[in-house]
Amino acid sequence: MLRLEGVEVRLGEFRLTADLAVSRGALCAVIGPSGSGKSTLLNTIAGFLAPEAGRVTWGDADLTDLAPGARPVSVIFQDQNLFPHLTVAENVGLGLRPTLNLSADDRAQVEAALGRVGLAGLGQRRPAALSGGQQSRVALARMLLMARPVVLLDEPFSALGPALKAEMLDLVAELARETGATCLIITHEPGDARRIASHVILVDDGRAAPPVETAALFADPPEALRRYLG
């Protein structure tokens, strides 16, 4: 279980509070108006922001003081998910070894992960030689290899067209099911949440609400969600 206990994050004037728990293996959409604090929530779980109060825990482990790389968390950002000067295989390999000293076995795993996301044989290319959708797949392949139990996705496919985005969301859901990872994915589109998410965290007015089952939430939207949906 991923818990945020009495968490308070301050960014200049902005303040976000969160007191919630996400159960293991849930695929949780994070929705809310822009500027409401969705990214702040994810950055706190990822370790890029230190909370002023409260703690972040995974199971029995307190993550609050851990560096981002030391947390059981992998992150897929909105952009800049790949180092442009490294090959696709190297970018994926970083998920196994941050020093990139890859053994033959590691390389085989990289190739297998690339195959799983439909990029077999493209390992030697640079990211610039791939399409936007393919670049997202590289990031997902690395996420697979990192095999961290928590996966955070910050509007990862917002630059893709609707069909491609749906395809990528389905791939995320598939991979999450296969690996049993707990996922939090930020999205602007209620449709995205309905498509793949088991739960929804609504972030509004500086507060992240505990997750609610997706179907139940949209069947009877609270006031804040109604305002957001318009």
Added chain:
Amino acid sequence: MSARPVLEAQHRAGAAAAALVLALTLGTLAAVALRAEAPAALGMADWAAVRFTVTQAVLSATLSCLLAIPVARALARRRFPGRGLLVTLLGAPFILPVIVAVLGLLAVFGRAGLVSQGLAFLGLPPVDIYGLHGVVLAHVFFNLPLATRLILQGWLAIPSERFRLAATLGLGPAEIARILERPMLRDALPGAFAVIFLVCLTSFAVALTLGGGPRATTVELAIYQAFTYEFDLGRAALLALVQVALTLLAALFALRAAVPAAMGAGLDRAVERWDAGTAGLRALDTGLLAAVSLFLLLPLGAVAAAGAASLAGLPASVWLATLRSLAVALGSAGLTLMLALPIALLVERLRGRAGSALVEGIGYLTVAASPLVMGTGLFILLFPLADPAALALPVTATVNAAMTLPFALRALIPALREAEASYGRLADSLGIEGGARLRLLILPRLRRALGFSAGIAAAFSMGDLGVIALFANPEIATLPLQLYRLMAAYRMDDALGAALVLMAASLALFWVFDRGGRVNAPA
């Protein structure tokens, strides 16, 4: 901001580099100060040197900036074949050895030069290049291109939409100048002036070759003379303090004027203009650009043409000196990176804390340092320990590396900030730290800036005629010093040949390093 573990090793390397810079600047200054006599010892000749230094620097900076305005305007509003080449040519004097340019200017404006020959043809007396006007001419040769590039940056920073708006409002050249161009110049000119003034304050090689005598001696030259001719360490030290006071004042002024970056990118764009289409303005711009091209190319062409003829017969001492200079250049390039990279990393690590600005400030300290002061200080410090002549080459490489440091930091710090801003969080989330971060993120993203820094460090020290003159005995001359000796001995053919070798070596060194940073570098 994150709970990232502090990287002790990188901190220490950066702190050590900053400490070395402090030792080279303030440490040598202290060594000099301890040897200095009371201020009363400044004689008439010394005050004359101060006056001359300031006068020529003001004249050089003013002329360079004033002439650069119409040239930059012409470059900003005209598109023609070879424009990119001309912009590149404007970058060349920055890395050109001073002594080569002086030789080229002598070939054009000297007593036996092209201009004097033309005057003789008309029955007029030859021009005399020695003295204040010669020093200023050489400084304008070096700094007019620099000023043009800096001001051109300002012109190209005006959004093209503004010119489009001006065109739809029917504004003519005079209105555009008042509304768009003069405000830009008010911002850009003080910085350009300050940089050039600072450069000219520490002028040594130009004054050594074209000045001299009681009426045209800079403080730097006076330090050298006190040191080598009279071996009066106390007076050299006193003059060194005067020099530092001058440069510090100028540097404070320069800092206030927001010094522009040397690595100007994106100058290959011409702004679409609708107001400058008249035949008169076209002729004006064409004439200006042709005149500047000639002013830059004639001296260099003269060196190349005359030098090529005597290449085959160059004495072995010139080739030996070339090898020595190459070794100094490579050592200086390596040392510059070894100083600049740890300092840049530390500045970035401490970002947001007070220490960051302090470390960065130390890195830029050598802007206000004078190489001869640094050299004098090192001489005083090393004299009891070792034969200074034996250390001449390492000291030359070290002082040049220190002098290049501000340019290297100017290129490295923004590139590092950009790399961390774009990919730092990704690297954090993947746990890429320490050596792996350097290898996988920082060095690849900094390739261009590192190549550029190594390039100017190598070119600067290849062509440096400054510190080496303090230290060297005849057996271990670098190429610029050997060239100066050939000039002093009136062996002009050999001097021109050596100048061609020196020019080619400096430009090639810069090109190789700068190119190395760009080839296959992903965007």
